[in-house]
Amino acid sequence: MKKLLITVITSIAAIVCACAETPADENKSNNETASETTASVVSETEKEVTKVDYKALGKPLVALTFDDGPNTTTTVQVLDVLEEYGVRGSFFLVGDNINEQTEAVVKRAYDMGCEINNHSKTHSYMNQMTAEEISAEVTFVSDKVKEITGEGTKFFRPPYIAVNDTMYENIDMPFIAGVGCNDWDNAVSADERAEKTIEQVKDGTIILLHDSYGNFKTVQALKTIIPELQAQGYEFVTVSELFEARDIEISSDDTGLYTHLEK
Numbered sequence: 001m002k003k004l005l006i007t008v009i010t011s012i013a014a015i016v017c018a019c020a021e022t023p024a025d026e027n028k029s030n031n032e033t034a035s036e037t038t039a040s041v042v043s044e045t046e047k048e049v050t051k052v053d054y055k056a057l058g059k060p061l062v063a064l065t066f067d068d069g070p071n072t073t074t075t076v077q078v079l080d081v082l083e084e085y086g087v088r089g090s091f092f093l094v095g096d097n098i099n100e101q102t103e104a105v106v107k108r109a110y111d112m113g114c115e116i117n118n119h120s121k122t123h124s125y126m127n128q129m130t131a132e133e134i135s136a137e138v139t140f141v142s143d144k145v146k147e148i149t150g151e152g153t154k155f156f157r158p159p160y161i162a163v164n165d166t167m168y169e170n171i172d173m174p175f176i177a178g179v180g181c182n183d184w185d186n187a188v189s190a191d192e193r194a195e196k197t198i199e200q201v202k203d204g205t206i207i208l209l210h211d212s213y214g215n216f217k218t219v220q221a222l223k224t225i226i227p228e229l230q231a232q233g234y235e236f237v238t239v240s241e242l243f244e245a246r247d248i249e250i251s252s253d254d255t256g257l258y259t260h261l262e263k
């Protein structure tokens with residue numbers, strides 16, 4: 001199974017590998033494709049080996065999450081900022097925004113160790129939908145993400161945080177909310193976004209931001225949010241890692257709506 005997984009990763013890497021760092025590897029071949037393939041497998045192995053036990057680490061944890069992407073502008077800039085500060089986030093994708101161009105951005109996020117999650121196909125009020133429509137919304141995104149990354153989505157963010165029982169019955173992922181700063185409103189400045197976010201954060205908080213097209217003030221705000229929380233001792237984790245650190249099982253029967261995961 002693992003061999004198969006590596007084979008799949010290798011095949012994908014051979015096609016789109018533009019970002020895998022080439023390590024100082026004495027087995028490095030002169031053949032360019034072969035050396036990129038080696039680099040990708042090595043970095044994948046390292047990723048597994050360096051898995052951190054965030055519960056044992058004992059530091060306060062926070063999860064950055066981003067809704068409404070992917071796109072080739074804001075999402076790329078968010079990834080640049082995350083990379084600059086050496087942190088990872090979780091992206092909740094809108095299926096209708098996934099296309100040939102944005103797939104590469106999703107792959108980049110995944111390769112950086114970010115988590116790719118589900119925010120429905122059409123970003124509609126799903127509490128007004130039938131069971132079949134609800135299933136189709138989430139399956140579309142999960143299938144697309146699986147095509148890109150090799151794994152489906154683990155968490156769901158309801159559009160407009162509008163939920164009902166039919167949604168819980170037909171979506172087999174935990175629902176995530178989070179603390180926001182009205183960053184969908186262009187009138188809210190980057191400084192206000194940063195300030196409002198930071199003041200709401202405590203150990204185990206999920207931060208809800210938007211990497212929607214043109215939302216550059218949030219990119220700007222991130223450049224304050226991340227270093228400030230790092231200075232306060234916070235460790236940035238994905239939503240999965242936060243669940244794991246809190247011993248909460250990722251269950252298809254979960255009927256919660258998570259914002260703060262207390263210790």
Ligand SMILES: [Zn+2]
Pocket residue numbers: 067068119123159160
């Ligand atoms: Zn949204």
